Amino acid sequence: MENKITRIVIVEDNEVVKDGFALLLNSIEEYHVVNSYVKCEDALKNLKNDQPDIILMDLELPGMHGIEGIQRIKKEIPDLNIIVITVHEDSELVFQALCAGASGYITKTANYSSLLEAINEIKAGGAPMSSRIARMVVESFQKNQDSPLTKRETEVLELLSKGKSYSIISEELFIHKETVKSHIKNIYFKLQVHSKAEAIEKALKEKLI
Amino acid sequence: MENKITRIVIVEDNEVVKDGFALLLNSIEEYHVVNSYVKCEDALKNLKNDQPDIILMDLELPGMHGIEGIQRIKKEIPDLNIIVITVHEDSELVFQALCAGASGYITKTANYSSLLEAINEIKAGGAPMSSRIARMVVESFQKNQDSPLTKRETEVLELLSKGKSYSIISEELFIHKETVKSHIKNIYFKLQVHSKAEAIEKALKEKLI
DNA sequence: AAAACTATACACCATATTGGGGTAAATTCT
DNA sequence: AGAATTTACCCCAATATGGTGTATAGTTTT
Numbered sequence: 001m002e003n004k005i006t007r008i009v010i011v012e013d014n015e016v017v018k019d020g021f022a023l024l025l026n027s028i029e030e031y032h033v034v035n036s037y038v039k040c041e042d043a044l045k046n047l048k049n050d051q052p053d054i055i056l057m058d059l060e061l062p063g064m065h066g067i068e069g070i071q072r073i074k075k076e077i078p079d080l081n082i083i084v085i086t087v088h089e090d091s092e093l094v095f096q097a098l099c100a101g102a103s104g105y106i107t108k109t110a111n112y113s114s115l116l117e118a119i120n121e122i123k124a125g126g127a128p129m130s131s132r133i134a135r136m137v138v139e140s141f142q143k144n145q146d147s148p149l150t151k152r153e154t155e156v157l158e159l160l161s162k163g164k165s166y167s168i169i170s171e172e173l174f175i176h177k178e179t180v181k182s183h184i185k186n187i188y189f190k191l192q193v194h195s196k197a198e199a200i201e202k203a204l205k206e207k208l209i
Numbered sequence: 210m211e212n213k214i215t216r217i218v219i220v221e222d223n224e225v226v227k228d229g230f231a232l233l234l235n236s237i238e239e240y241h242v243v244n245s246y247v248k249c250e251d252a253l254k255n256l257k258n259d260q261p262d263i264i265l266m267d268l269e270l271p272g273m274h275g276i277e278g279i280q281r282i283k284k285e286i287p288d289l290n291i292i293v294i295t296v297h298e299d300s301e302l303v304f305q306a307l308c309a310g311a312s313g314y315i316t317k318t319a320n321y322s323s324l325l326e327a328i329n330e331i332k333a334g335g336a337p338m339s340s341r342i343a344r345m346v347v348e349s350f351q352k353n354q355d356s357p358l359t360k361r362e363t364e365v366l367e368l369l370s371k372g373k374s375y376s377i378i379s380e381e382l383f384i385h386k387e388t389v390k391s392h393i394k395n396i397y398f399k400l401q402v403h404s405k406a407e408a409i410e411k412a413l414k415e416k417l418i
Numbered sequence: 419a420a421a422a423c424t425a426t427a428c429a430c431c432a433t434a435t436t437g438g439g440g441t442a443a444a445t446t447c448t
Numbered sequence: 449a450g451a452a453t454t455t456a457c458c459c460c461a462a463t464a465t466g467g468t469g470t471a472t473a474g475t476t477t478t
Contacts, residue, residue, distance in 0.1 A: 074354070075354070078354050095350065098347055098350040098351070099350045099351060099352070101351055102347075103344070103347060104347075121340060124340050125340055125341060125344055126339075126340030126341070126343050126344055127340070127343035127344045127346065127347040127348075128343075129343065129347075130335075131330060131333050131334055131335030131336070132334060132335070134335050134336035134337075134338065134343070135312070135334055135335055135336045137336065137346060137347070138307055138311075138312060138313075138336040138338075138346070139336075141304065141307040141308045142307070142308060142310055143308070145283070145284070145287050150423085150424060150425085151424095152424075152425060152426095153424090153425095160372065161370075161371075161372060162370075162406060162409055162410060162413070163369065163370065163372075163404075163405040163406040163408070163409035163410070164406045165406070165436095165463080165464060165465090166464070166465080167463085167464080168406060175425080175426070175427085176426070176427055176428080177427095178426090178427050178428055178429085179425070179426050179427055179428095181427095181428095181465090181466085182425080182426075182427075182428095183424095183425080183426095184465090184466085185466085185467085186424090188466085194466075194467090195372075195465085195466080196372040196465080196466095197371060197372040197373045197374070197377060199372070200371055200372035201371060201372070204371070359452085359453060359454085360453090361453075361454060361455095362453090362454095374434075374435060374436090374465095375435070375436075376434085376435085384454085384455070384456085385455075385456055385457080386456095387455090387456055387457055387458085388454075388455050388456055388457095390436090390437085391454085391455075391456075391457095392454080392455095393436090393437085394437080394438085395453095397437085403437075403438095404436085404437080405436080405437095
């Protein structure tokens with residue numbers, strides 16, 4: 001069923017890593033590294049010619065940062081699969097890359113076989129990630145277990161964060177508008193804030209909602 | 210380094226599946242299925258005695274739904290790892306389970322070896338998921354590529370969704386308050402809405418922000 | 419049983435915010 | 449050059465917000 005060759009482009013400023021990956025991938029029959037670049041800009045310029053199915057890219061690059069590169073590449077060819085390959089595992093970068101459009105995120109510490117696995121995984125419609133990154137991603141869905149807010153207060157704050165007014169919240173929760181105000185007063189006190197925006201910001205940061 | 214036996218609890222109403230899993234896992238030296246239940250309620254009751262390291266659970270169960278079960282279990286023992294094993298792959302359930310506290314989500318169509326892989330993955334601090342689910346999870350971070358909103362409008366709407374007022378938004382973007390109003394008017398027109406709450410709701414649903 | 423917390427509800431008040439109407443110049447992209 | 453985007457301004461009325469303060473019924477914890 002797989003008779004088509006998978007066209008791969010590499011964007012990586014470390015020449016050793018870049019050439020090592022290319023050599024490895026080219027040694028496999030169904031993969032073909034059509035080009036490899038040191039800068040996003042060059043990869044972008046040649047996107048139309050290279051016609052890659054998959055791009056492997058680093059984030060720290062000379063010139064344009066990889067995050068922006070991902071955004072631009074996905075804008076050009078939305079269906080293209082991008083796998084980030086970097087040394088950094090800090091959550092900010094990971095989420096930025098995923099938001100920008102990356103479909104996978106593995107670390108350079110990964111050995112060759114897991115690189116190949118990642119590419120197979122992408123081809124199978126998956127989203128390859130290292131264990132730690134997968135866990136980070138999954139945990140990003142979970143709320144802070146020891147929130148200072150009660151269940152009701154959390155509900156109120158959740159609706160507030162959806163832009164709803166006190167009156168609308170009171171209607172949706174079947175309580176009096178003044179009750180909503182009371183809850184909000186308590187929320188502000190507990191979070192030590194004095195406005196909607198501060199409360200939402202703090203709640204999002206601490207994953208209370 | 211792994212000399213401790215991993216204690217596993219299974220919650221699954223299909224007796225064949227439940228006993229099959231238990232048999233398989235017990236056949237491996239370092240795993241021990243301490244108990245298996247048909248209902249969440251029973252698993253919860255015996256949590257303290259069972260002292261599981263990992264719980265495998267189905268979502269469709271007689272009595273309490275698995276999603277609520279996960280919440281309660283995590284409330285009791287926050288560090289416990291729960292792997293959901295179900296036939297359903299629809300996004301709503303997946304995200305609900307992850308939000309409730311599941312650390313992994315695989316489908317029953319998975320073969321035995323991938324079940325074992327999942328357990329190893331969890332023990333290694335990862336988050337086992339099937340390819341399709343991993344992709345769904347990763348895609349949940351990504352915005353709708355063809356948003357009707359301009360870049361600036363998206364920025365404004367993003368700040369609005371954080372509860373910020375027109376004045377605060379204008380300060381943060383270094384533009385006049387009236388300009389913010391103009392953007393918001395255009396946003397409302399494009400999204401065909403007439404209030405902040407509607408705009409945010411629609412934007413979240415269509416992943417414009 | 420007492421104490422603490424939670425959810426509920428109400429009043430008053432000044433200020434800020436919002437949404438609707440309109441217009442229009444400067445800038446950037448195609 | 450024309451289109452789209454971003455910027456900025458005016459008027460106005462209704463609504464929302466945040467800060468006071470009080471109070472009661474129910475639940476949970478000690």
